[in-house]
Amino acid sequence: MINLFRVKAKQRENAENLNGKTNVKKQTAGELRLHKDISELNLPKSCTISFPSGKDDLMNFEVTIRPDEGYYLGGTFVFTFQVPSVYPYEPPKVKCKTKVYHPNIDLEGNVCLNILREDWKPVLNVNTVIYGLYHLFTQPNYEDPLNHDAAAVLRDNPKMFESNVRRAIAGGYVGQTFFPRCVS
Structure with missing residues (x-):
C-alpha cells in the first residue's frame, strides 16, 4: 500500500527544491483561527484594531477603544493582545497600555474580565473579547475589582467616582497617583 502522506511530502520537497525555497513557514492552527477571527x-x-509589527505578525496586535457613552466618554484606551499559539484553547493575553482609573483594570494594565480567565471557551473569539473590554468602559463592575480603591468609590459614591475618572482622563492626580491625559 502506498503511503499518500509520504508521497505528498516528497512532491512538496521536490517542488521547494526546484523553486529554491527551503524553509516555508507553515501556519499553526492558532494562527489560522486568529486569521479567520x-x-x-x-x-x-x-x-x-492595528498591527504595530505589521500584518505578518497577527498574533500580536493593539485595540483602541474610545467609549462613546458612560464615565469614560471621550477617553482613548489602548490594549495589547498577545495570542498564544494554542488559541482558541487558551485566551489571548490582554493588557491595557493606557494608565486608567478603573475598578477592573489595575495600574499595571492587568484586566479583570471573566472571559479572559475562568469563563474562556474555544467558541469565544477576539470579537467577543473586544466587546467585553468595551463593556468594561460602559458598565464598570465594582463586584470583581482589580483596583479595590476605585471599586469602593464606584460602589459608595458614584458622583465622586465620575469626578475621579474625569480628572484621570484629563491628565491629573487621583489620590497619590498621576494619570497621563488620554482625552481625544
Whole structure:
C-alpha cells in the first residue's frame, strides 16, 4: 500500500527544491483561527484594531477603544493582545497600555474580565473579547475589582467616582497617583 502522506511530502520537497525555497513557514492552527477571527471582526464604531509589527505578525496586535457613552466618554484606551499559539484553547493575553482609573483594570494594565480567565471557551473569539473590554468602559463592575480603591468609590459614591475618572482622563492626580491625559 502506498503511503499518500509520504508521497505528498516528497512532491512538496521536490517542488521547494526546484523553486529554491527551503524553509516555508507553515501556519499553526492558532494562527489560522486568529486569521479567520480577524477577517470576521464586527467592531463597534468606537473600537479599532492595528498591527504595530505589521500584518505578518497577527498574533500580536493593539485595540483602541474610545467609549462613546458612560464615565469614560471621550477617553482613548489602548490594549495589547498577545495570542498564544494554542488559541482558541487558551485566551489571548490582554493588557491595557493606557494608565486608567478603573475598578477592573489595575495600574499595571492587568484586566479583570471573566472571559479572559475562568469563563474562556474555544467558541469565544477576539470579537467577543473586544466587546467585553468595551463593556468594561460602559458598565464598570465594582463586584470583581482589580483596583479595590476605585471599586469602593464606584460602589459608595458614584458622583465622586465620575469626578475621579474625569480628572484621570484629563491628565491629573487621583489620590497619590498621576494619570497621563488620554482625552481625544
